[in-house]
Amino acid sequence: MTVKLTGPAFDIKSLSKDDQFVGMSEFTEWSYLVTPLLGGRQNLNLSVGVRIKLPGGGEETRYYPVLDKTIRVRVNPVFSIGRFLSANWQWLASALVLPFLAWWWKQRSQRGKPPPDIDL
Numbered sequence: 001m002t003v004k005l006t007g008p009a010f011d012i013k014s015l016s017k018d019d020q021f022v023g024m025s026e027f028t029e030w031s032y033l034v035t036p037l038l039g040g041r042q043n044l045n046l047s048v049g050v051r052i053k054l055p056g057g058g059e060e061t062r063y064y065p066v067l068d069k070t071i072r073v074r075v076n077p078v079f080s081i082g083r084f085l086s087a088n089w090q091w092l093a094s095a096l097v098l099p100f101l102a103w104w105w106k107q108r109s110q111r112g113k114p115p116p117d118i119d120l
Contacts, residue, residue, distance in 0.1 A: 002049045002063065003030040009042040009075075011035040019051060036073070039080030044071040 002019050005012055015031035022028045036042065048067040085092065 007044040009038040036075040
């Protein structure tokens with residue numbers, strides 16, 4: 001049998017072979033490590049099929065689909081925000097730290113100056 005898990009909004013790593021023999025007395029498992037790349041509602045596509053060797057065809061096989069299913073997934077917004085922050089922390093830090101440092105430097109440099117004269 002062949003099992004494939006795909007989805008454009010996910011990073012999918014197969015932890016097992018896509019093509020595996022399914023026996024009557026053995027347990028067969030397909031495992032995947034799935035990491036979302038985008039938040040919100042996304043789709044995973046599961047395709048299951050049978051590979052059959054053709055008689056007289058040597059090693060050539062033919063694929064027959066058995067199941068094609070779309071799995072709807074809702075990605076947790078907190079996970080998406082955390083992923084964004086971890087990927088863009090340099091930009092966020094500079095956007096917050098640099099204006100603070102400019103304000104702090106301006107406040108520090110103005111402490112020793114007398115207040116401006118007001119002419120009436």
